Amino acid sequence: MPELPEVETARRGLLPHVAGRRVGHVRLRRPDLRWPIPREVEDLLPGQRIEAIRRRAKYLLLDTAAGSALLHLGMSGSLRVLPEDTAVRAHDHVDIGLEGLDGAPDRVLRFNDPRRFGCLLWQAPGDVHPLLAGLGPEPLSDDFDGDYLFSRSRGRAAPVKTFLMDQAVVVGVGNIYASEALFLAGIRPTTRASKIGVERAGRLHRAIQDVLRRAVQQGGSTLRDFSNAQGQSGYFQLEAMVYGRENQPCRTCGTPIQSIRQGQRATYFCSRCQRS
DNA sequence: AGGTAAACCTGGACGC
DNA sequence: TGCGTCCAGGTTTACC
Numbered sequence: 001m002p003e004l005p006e007v008e009t010a011r012r013g014l015l016p017h018v019a020g021r022r023v024g025h026v027r028l029r030r031p032d033l034r035w036p037i038p039r040e041v042e043d044l045l046p047g048q049r050i051e052a053i054r055r056r057a058k059y060l061l062l063d064t065a066a067g068s069a070l071l072h073l074g075m076s077g078s079l080r081v082l083p084e085d086t087a088v089r090a091h092d093h094v095d096i097g098l099e100g101l102d103g104a105p106d107r108v109l110r111f112n113d114p115r116r117f118g119c120l121l122w123q124a125p126g127d128v129h130p131l132l133a134g135l136g137p138e139p140l141s142d143d144f145d146g147d148y149l150f151s152r153s154r155g156r157a158a159p160v161k162t163f164l165m166d167q168a169v170v171v172g173v174g175n176i177y178a179s180e181a182l183f184l185a186g187i188r189p190t191t192r193a194s195k196i197g198v199e200r201a202g203r204l205h206r207a208i209q210d211v212l213r214r215a216v217q218q219g220g221s222t223l224r225d226f227s228n229a230q231g232q233s234g235y236f237q238l239e240a241m242v243y244g245r246e247n248q249p250c251r252t253c254g255t256p257i258q259s260i261r262q263g264q265r266a267t268y269f270c271s272r273c274q275r276s
Numbered sequence: 277a278g279g280t281a282a283a284c285c286t287g288g289a290c291g292c
Numbered sequence: 293t294g295c296g297t298c299c300a301g302g303t304t305t306a307c308c
Contacts, residue, residue, distance in 0.1 A: 002301060003301060034304090072303085075300065115287085115300090116285055116286080117302060155277095175300090265300095266299085
């Protein structure tokens, strides 16, 4: 499910239901997702007030005075805010109880993840979790620009698409938006990163920001209430130019979109609009 | 160091 | 209907 826009959309949807609430019970129906869930989640989180919900890369952090719950949705994870008595479904792994404010009913933040590639970890106050330590800049921040992208690409023989998905280079760009950004920039995904010049690095930087910004806007406009059952609307609201469109006509020039495999992931591009 | 592939999981779509 | 195969929005880990 989630690349940066989806995680940011989830954060914004959760914000009004979570921020300022006190955590009631924490229930683990499974002791581990991708990794074991650390005991701090059960021992320290209950009773804490959630001061903020932040996003770093594709991670969400629930901040409390005792530390932060660190969540990743992996490929198939989702979060919903539900009435406490909502029936449990398959792969509902974790409940974090949320006490109601001003007489509002208690609710539960429920983490569902069929494939269990997601995780729920803990970050002590003032600490940076090892998983966050090596991450590159946020793509929508001022730390990320064309010159940065250019300098990081020096000496990198890997295909530019693989390079873009390296979270140590820039965070939040996953398989869909990598293909989409390269289409917008007119760059072929197979080009070695080292061959991208300053000017094209600038174009690529703008394409990344453009596609991510628009996706965040779209997600935010359609996903207004996370307490609703589905929690998955908003995805693919942004019409893909190339992703998932193999053999369909390019929206710009009509040439059939090609699909190739790079590093075990599908890549889509237009051979006419993305010549080098 | 950087690049590539395997590994972690389940479910859905498709072909036979 | 059932079974086998392939695919999926991520990221760590192991190995050249």
